[in-house]
Amino acid sequence: MQPAVVIEGLTKTYKSGLQALKPVDLTIGKGEIFALLGPNGAGKTTMISIICGIVVPTSGTVTADGHDIKRDYRKARQAIGLVPQELTTDAFETVMATVTLSRGLFGKAPNPAYIEQILRDLSLWDKKDAKIMTLSGGMKRRVMIAKALSHEPDILFLDEPTAGVDVELRKDMWAMVRRLRERGVTIILTTHYIEEAEEMADRVGVILKGQLILVEDKTTLMKKLGKKTLTLQLQETLTAVPPELADWKVELKNEGHELEYVFDANADDTGVPGLLRRLEATGVGFKDLSTKQSSLEDIFVDLVHQSKTEVA
Ligand SMILES: Nc1ncnc2c1ncn2[C@@H]1O[C@H](COP(=O)(O)OP(=O)(O)OP(=O)(O)O)[C@@H](O)[C@H]1O
Numbered sequence: 001m002q003p004a005v006v007i008e009g010l011t012k013t014y015k016s017g018l019q020a021l022k023p024v025d026l027t028i029g030k031g032e033i034f035a036l037l038g039p040n041g042a043g044k045t046t047m048i049s050i051i052c053g054i055v056v057p058t059s060g061t062v063t064a065d066g067h068d069i070k071r072d073y074r075k076a077r078q079a080i081g082l083v084p085q086e087l088t089t090d091a092f093e094t095v096m097a098t099v100t101l102s103r104g105l106f107g108k109a110p111n112p113a114y115i116e117q118i119l120r121d122l123s124l125w126d127k128k129d130a131k132i133m134t135l136s137g138g139m140k141r142r143v144m145i146a147k148a149l150s151h152e153p154d155i156l157f158l159d160e161p162t163a164g165v166d167v168e169l170r171k172d173m174w175a176m177v178r179r180l181r182e183r184g185v186t187i188i189l190t191t192h193y194i195e196e197a198e199e200m201a202d203r204v205g206v207i208l209k210g211q212l213i214l215v216e217d218k219t220t221l222m223k224k225l226g227k228k229t230l231t232l233q234l235q236e237t238l239t240a241v242p243p244e245l246a247d248w249k250v251e252l253k254n255e256g257h258e259l260e261y262v263f264d265a266n267a268d269d270t271g272v273p274g275l276l277r278r279l280e281a282t283g284v285g286f287k288d289l290s291t292k293q294s295s296l297e298d299i300f301v302d303l304v305h306q307s308k309t310e311v312a
Pocket of ligand 1: 042
């Protein structure tokens with residue numbers, strides 16, 4: 001894997017004394033879509049702000065496209081496009097002027113054909129002469145992406161790209177991110193929407209309280225940590241879990257119509273055969289049964305939970 005971003009021993013302690021990043025080591029490959037997933041305040045924005053040269057790290061090194069972000073700031077920054085969480089752009093300018101100016105700020109020669117291409121890709125072409133303030137929130141967000149892409153960066157950071165965005169625009173964004181990747185752009189996004197990471201990312205890094213607790217290929221993560229849920233539709237409703245089932249972690253669901261059992265699909269003994277035998281012996285009948293793989297959401301909730309008890 002050819003690296004796009006290499007992070008070594010990166011830490012950040014703010015003046016307040018808050019340690020927002022504990023030593024982070026991470027390499028993100030060229031052309032990868034990497035999702036940095038974590039709850040509010042975990043340190044996601046701090047991390048990408050350091051890489052983009054907005055926040056000064058306390059220790060550690062970062063290279064972007066082979067350029068050290070401190071020693072070789074301009075070259076590193078040129079390789080990077082950043083779409084910040086907040087919309088920061090001049091309301092009175094037109095879309096075209098804003099995006100063109102942004103390219104100029106990076107010292108790149110004008111390239112109207114390229115600007116047209118990104119505006120078309122982002123469905124902004126027919127708004128090119130509109131003033132930013134007349135655009136909807138979703139359109140403004142697209143303008144921010146166009147700005148970030150204006151200087152042809154190889155690495156694009158999207159900080160919470162779909163926060164407060166409706167479902168349709170979210171899907172559009174996902175499609176756009178994939179198109180960018182097809183063109184070889186490395187994409188690093190932060191999100192607290194698990195479905196976003198699940199839908200888009202090749203790899204997922206989970207960050208909690210400044211600590212990168214896990215980095216995993218998305219499918220491996222699903223397999224490794226993925227639990228399965230067995231749902232049994234009962235013939236007769238139950239008001240309580242029968243004491244004979246105490247050896248299994250079962251719960252009643254759907255007002256006693258269903259019995260749910262969460263198990264580790266990779267374990268040698270999943271507990272499922274034993275549970276089914278016990279149900280029969282106990283006389284609890286069921287009409288149907290189904291199993292489903294846990295989503296990244298379930299995994300994440302588990303991780304947050306585990307980590308809270310460990311950190312506490
Ligand atoms: N300039 C600052 N000075 C002091 N503390 C800060 C500063 N910026 C961020 N923090 C703190 O650092 C921690 C990490 O914040 P950060 O914005 O990186 O988290 P995040 O994961 O991006 O959260 P969110 O999803 O809410 O954007 C938080 O506790 C935050 O309050």
